[in-house]
Amino acid sequence: MKFALLKAGTAVLGAAALALVSAPQALAATDINYDCQASTPLGPQTSALTQTVDATAPATVAPGGSFDVVVDPAAGQVPTSAAGFTIKNVNTFTLKVPVPANATFAGIALAGGSNLGGTPTATQSGGVITIKFPGPIAGGSTYELPTITAHLTAGPSGVVTSTLGGTSYSNPGLTFNTVVSTFLGNITAPTSCFPNPNPVLTSTTIG
Structure with a gap:
């Protein structure tokens, strides 16, 4: 995962992506491109972020069967x-991910991680999984x-595909704040991001 920061007083943080495993199938690494907009005293500032x-x-799961999907984000460094x-x-930081169609949410587990300013948490409500951690990261x-593991239960038929949350700046899947030292003093730039395009991360066939 990477940071991408563009324009005065703005920054964007790559965050872990959540894919929604019984017999795991390794998939190729996926690059996620985020569009981001920060609110600053200079007005809205846009930037781009790429996250791997x-x-x-699993490639398949039986109807009604339990399965997991695991995502292991890469380490990163905050720019100076x-x-x-x-x-x-x-x-x-807040990351939102929808529970995929043709499956129901059974639980989530977070393991590992370092220098996040506190213990990350994960909750689910209304079909949306929300992961938060406080920072600050200097x-x-x-x-x-x-590492994020989502526990799911398969529906009766169909395909379970996992994607990231967010469709626009007003409906973001990733939000965070950046504190920047400027000639105006320290400013905080709230930033909203969404994946554009939003690729399928995993696909599991029920049957």
């Missing part, structure tokens, strides 16, 4: 500056997001 995701999932300004820290420091 490695996902595993953006547009000539010093990055103080990034904080308050500029220039490295971090690693936890």
Whole structure:
């Protein structure tokens, strides 16, 4: 996972992607392209973020069967500056992922991770899984997001495909704040991101 920061006082953090495993099938790494918009005293600022995701999932599952999907995000490093300004820290991260069609949510597990400023949490409500961690992560420091395992129950038929959440800046799948030192003093830039395009991360056939 990577950070991408563009324009004065803005930053974007790549976050772990959640794919929605009994006999895991290794899939090729997937690059996720996020469109991001930060709210700053200079007005809205846009930027782009590329995030690489490695996902595993079973190729097939029996109707009504239990299965998992696992994603192991790569380690990353927070940049020290953006547009000539010093990055103080990034904080308050939220990642949203929909529970896929043709499956029901049975649980989620987070394992590992480092330098996240606290223990990540995961909840599910209304068919949306929300992962949060507080930060702050100081500029220039490295971090690693936890491995994410989603436990699912297959429906009677069909294909279970997992994707990321978010469709627009007003309906983001990833949000966070960045504190940047500028000639105006320290400013906080709330940032909203969504995957564009939003690729299928895993696919499991029921049957």
